[in-house]
Amino acid sequence: MKDTNGPAWRKSSRCGTSTCVEVAKVDDNYLIRDSKNPEAAALTFxxxxxxxxxxxxxxxxxRF
Structure with missing residues (x-):
């Protein structure tokens, strides 16, 4: 069963099928995680x- 109490993760519309980062807002913090490894710890900002x-x-x- 999907956890409905967790953060609402968003992925860029430019990701396609490649690896992307996902972003979620929880209270006054922003969380970032790797879409290919969603079980790993997220970075918090x-x-x-x-x-x-x-x-x-x-x-x-x-820009490079």
């Missing part, structure tokens, strides 16, 4: 950390 990450992505800081 505060709202401030998540906002700084999104700002960096939007600004193109992570």
């Amino acid at each position: 505060t709202k401030a950390e998540w906002d700084a990450f999104i700002e960096g992505v939007t600004a193109g800081e992570f």
Whole structure:
């Protein structure tokens, strides 16, 4: 039976069939996990950390 009390994980629409990260919001924290290994521990970020990450992505800081 599926756990209905767990986080609502979301995957990017760009993932397709490849490995992706999944994101869930729980209270004021954001959780990140590997879609191929959902049983492993998730990384946890505060709202401030998540906002700084999104700002960096939007600004193109992570482009190679």
